[in-house]
Amino acid sequence: QTTHGFWEDRAPLPWPVIGRACLIIHKSHNAAGRWRSQSSKRSIMSDRDSTDERHPSQRGQLLSQGEQELATKMLQIQSKRFYLDVKQNRRGRFIKVAEVQQVGVVGRKSRLLLAMSTAAEFRDHLTSFSELYASLGPPNPENLPEDGKLKSEIMIKDNRRYYLDLKENSRGRFLRVSQTIARGGPRSQIAIPAQGMIEFRDALTDLLEEFGTDDGAFKGELPEGRHMRVENKTFYFDIGQNTRGIYMRISEVKNNFRAAITIPEKSWSRFRDSFSDYVEKMKELTEKSAAEGGK
Numbered sequence: 001q002t003t004h005g006f007w008e009d010r011a012p013l014p015w016p017v018i019g020r021a022c023l024i025i026h027k028s029h030n031a032a033g034r035w036r037s038q039s040s041k042r043s044i045m046s047d048r049d050s051t052d053e054r055h056p057s058q059r060g061q062l063l064s065q066g067e068q069e070l071a072t073k074m075l076q077i078q079s080k081r082f083y084l085d086v087k088q089n090r091r092g093r094f095i096k097v098a099e100v101q102q103v104g105v106v107g108r109k110s111r112l113l114l115a116m117s118t119a120a121e122f123r124d125h126l127t128s129f130s131e132l133y134a135s136l137g138p139p140n141p142e143n144l145p146e147d148g149k150l151k152s153e154i155m156i157k158d159n160r161r162y163y164l165d166l167k168e169n170s171r172g173r174f175l176r177v178s179q180t181i182a183r184g185g186p187r188s189q190i191a192i193p194a195q196g197m198i199e200f201r202d203a204l205t206d207l208l209e210e211f212g213t214d215d216g217a218f219k220g221e222l223p224e225g226r227h228m229r230v231e232n233k234t235f236y237f238d239i240g241q242n243t244r245g246i247y248m249r250i251s252e253v254k255n256n257f258r259a260a261i262t263i264p265e266k267s268w269s270r271f272r273d274s275f276s277d278y279v280e281k282m283k284e285l286t287e288k289s290a291a292e293g294g295k
Helices: 038-048 116-135 194-211 265-293
Strands: 022-027 068-077 080-089 092-103 106-115 149-157 160-169 172-181 188-193 226-230 233-242 245-254 257-264
Touching: 068 194, 080 188, 080 194, 092 116, 092 188, 092 194, 106 116, 106 160, 106 172, 106 188, 116 149, 116 160, 116 172, 116 194, 172 194, 188 194, 245 265, 257 265
Parallel strands: none
Antiparallel strands: 022 068, 068 080, 080 092, 092 106, 149 160, 160 172, 172 188, 226 233, 233 245, 245 257
């Protein structure tokens, strides 16, 4: 989801100094061990009902996209809510961070996706940002940084870049986290009130201690490629893996002509079923035609 440019072009709303952020935890287990605080459920869903397209009954289950939610934390930092969802799909395990800010009646949501290893790096940066913030004196509107930045860091993971900027303007201090994707992908960002960086770091730490920093992608040995010759054509079947997961590339080669298609691993069974259906149907049609021809 792309951003609305709010934190890019406008100063953040005033943030009164408050104590520790409110933290509500929801863990997803199987049917035998599922538990959820009713008060937490009402609090989380009342906010998500207007901003998230999923039905509550899907939480903790294998979703239609092959994505499973393993755990959720909700942070209330001043006027904002942040959801930290640990998820897993065929590409591996990751954390989705969503910022919900109430604008009128409808909540506006911004999202970031962090691989578990990137989340661990982000946690460490939060510590250094928090230490710098703690060493700063009260904001001085007469002596603001020229570009508003107090400290910046960059994280890189595969085709994603994350820009961390601790900023200050006339209305306060905040940490802006921007995510970009290579080759012109959408840009998304969240802004964490500076007073809430420690709470945010602690929430990340809890999730990382429980689920680890391993991204969980497939690391075994992939099947070897195959090829077969049909009449005057050769077909090659090659298995590969990239940042998007495991795939099969089927190439057709004939003289100087070559064409290829790429099939994601999650679709292999559907392709197999379709081929099987056509094999059975053609077998039936062939037998029927042979029977009718013999009459």
